Amino acid sequence: xxxxxxxxxxxxxxxxxxxxxxxxxxxxxxxxxxxxxxxxxxxxxxxxxxxxxxxxxxxxxxxxxxxxxxxxxxxxxxxxxxxxxxxxxxxxxxxxxxxxxxxxxxxxxxxxxxxxxxxxxxxxxxxxxxxxxxxxxxxxxxxxxxxxxxxxxxxxxxxxx
Amino acid sequence: xxxxxxxxxxxxxxxxxxxxxxxxxxxxxxxxxxxxxxxxxxxxxxxxxxxxxxxxxxxxxxxxxxxxxxxxxxxxxxxxxxxxxxxxxxxxxxxxxxxxxxxxxxxxxxxxxxxxxxxxxxxxxxxxxxxxxxxxxxxxxxxxxxxxxxxxxxxxxxxxxxxxxxxxxxxxxxxxxxxxxxxxxxxxxxxx
Numbered sequence: 001x002x003x004x005x006x007x008x009x010x011x012x013x014x015x016x017x018x019x020x021x022x023x024x025x026x027x028x029x030x031x032x033x034x035x036x037x038x039x040x041x042x043x044x045x046x047x048x049x050x051x052x053x054x055x056x057x058x059x060x061x062x063x064x065x066x067x068x069x070x071x072x073x074x075x076x077x078x079x080x081x082x083x084x085x086x087x088x089x090x091x092x093x094x095x096x097x098x099x100x101x102x103x104x105x106x107x108x109x110x111x112x113x114x115x116x117x118x119x120x121x122x123x124x125x126x127x128x129x130x131x132x133x134x135x136x137x138x139x140x141x142x143x144x145x146x147x148x149x150x151x152x153x154x155x156x157x158x159x160x161x
Numbered sequence: 162x163x164x165x166x167x168x169x170x171x172x173x174x175x176x177x178x179x180x181x182x183x184x185x186x187x188x189x190x191x192x193x194x195x196x197x198x199x200x201x202x203x204x205x206x207x208x209x210x211x212x213x214x215x216x217x218x219x220x221x222x223x224x225x226x227x228x229x230x231x232x233x234x235x236x237x238x239x240x241x242x243x244x245x246x247x248x249x250x251x252x253x254x255x256x257x258x259x260x261x262x263x264x265x266x267x268x269x270x271x272x273x274x275x276x277x278x279x280x281x282x283x284x285x286x287x288x289x290x291x292x293x294x295x296x297x298x299x300x301x302x303x304x305x306x307x308x309x310x311x312x313x314x315x316x317x318x319x320x321x322x323x324x325x326x327x328x329x330x331x332x333x334x335x336x337x338x339x340x341x342x343x344x345x346x347x348x349x350x351x352x353x
Contacts, residue, residue: 039256
């Protein structure tokens with residue numbers, strides 16, 4: 001059966017992303033960062049104490065960003081490359097890394113928006129190289145028995161329902 | 162498209178419930194949320210109007226557990242059913258791995274079913290995705306009601322791809338998990 005190819009992240013990419021997010025968090029003064037896919041799935045996060053519910057956050061941020069892109073089209077703007085929400089205590093900044101990846105940054109009122117935007121933009125340039133670079137030959141393949149094992153796991157989870 | 166994170170040992174699939182207004186998409190998700198082991202699910206997020214009609218989407222993450230060393234998740238979404246929310250429906254379909262088309266079996270809802278079904282394929286084609294590689298199931302819902310089409314008739318009217326069909330009553334839960342299981346197995350087979 002033909003198989004679809006999705007977004008595949010290998011060890012090296014994730015290590016580089018984690019290092020970069022950690023540095024970005026420190027230099028920008030942000031409290032929580034997450035890389036997510038444009039279809040709303042989390043890739044990795046960086047935070048110290050603040051841990052929002054990542055699955056819902058990724059889903060909502062990706063959907064909001066996609067809606068923002070459509071707003072741009074309706075307004076005859078080429079693209080809106082970021083989404084910004086200003087709160088009483090916390091701000092949310094979502095920006096596009098590649099066609100398949102978004103970066104979420106949250107930061108408090110004490111942190112300057114300009115500083116976050118500047119360092120985020122620089123980080124995105126490096127992140128693009130990580131995701132758009134040539135495919136790593138060391139990226140592993142799915143275990144051949146995954147499909148059968150997943151089927152069994154599903155039968156177990158849904159039994160008696 | 163699935164997100165396969167070998168480094169974090171995670172794999173995530175996106176499943177979308179599609180169909181006309183009031184066909185039972187949100188009811189499917191609510192039943193799953195209510196019945197499944199709470200350890201296997203996350204929060205049910207709904208963006209709905211004051212009348213509890215879906216405005217943008219509902220979202221429910223399900224965790225299958227660790228399969229061959231990979232934490233395996235299904236992200237379940239619904240779309241708004243009313244035709245004037247098509248822009249939102251297109252957004253929810255982005256990156257989809259499997260679609261459950263929820264058909265309202267009532268005879269009086271035929272036009273809405275057909276319109277929604279054609280709209281689904283329009284939207285999928287406009288994404289430029291290879292549709293043969295999507296998981297796809299037609300769930301014939303509201304089988305507990307009277308004045309409904311026979312399964313054979315509804316199949317002939319809606320199932321031009323000869324896809325798997327399930328029968329359900331999302332209100333009582335009949336067929337809800339069976340449908341989900343069919344599409345989940347399809348997406349794993351097609352995407353790895």
